[in-house]
Amino acid sequence: MPIRSRSATVVAPPRPPCAHALLVVHRAGQKALYQDAQRLIEGRKSLLFCSSRSNTESIASTLQNQNTEILVHHSAVSKAFRRQAEARFASHESVCIVCTSTLELGIDIGTLDRVLQHEAPRTV
16 A cells, blocks of 8 residues: 655644642531632632532532632533533633533633532542
């Protein structure tokens, strides 16, 4: 079989690695947990993953942040509303999406500043 040559253009060249930090925190009470989350998402693009839809709704309704828009993304939310949340996240600098694993399923959300996880995931 003959070898064919093709011309190609690199659309998005690799970026140099940047500093990442991992912080694991355990809080005995929900109030302390929510206060930490509010501080961590303040003015940043963040994802806060939850293990269930009910946790997602509860946490999103509890998080009140003057400088950060709080959105919800899980399988019980309409597809149109999920797409709207994704678009808001892509176009704004200060947005937190409280979500289940629905945002792990190959959705390109662009750049983000923080990823938070409420409780440990049930599976790897």
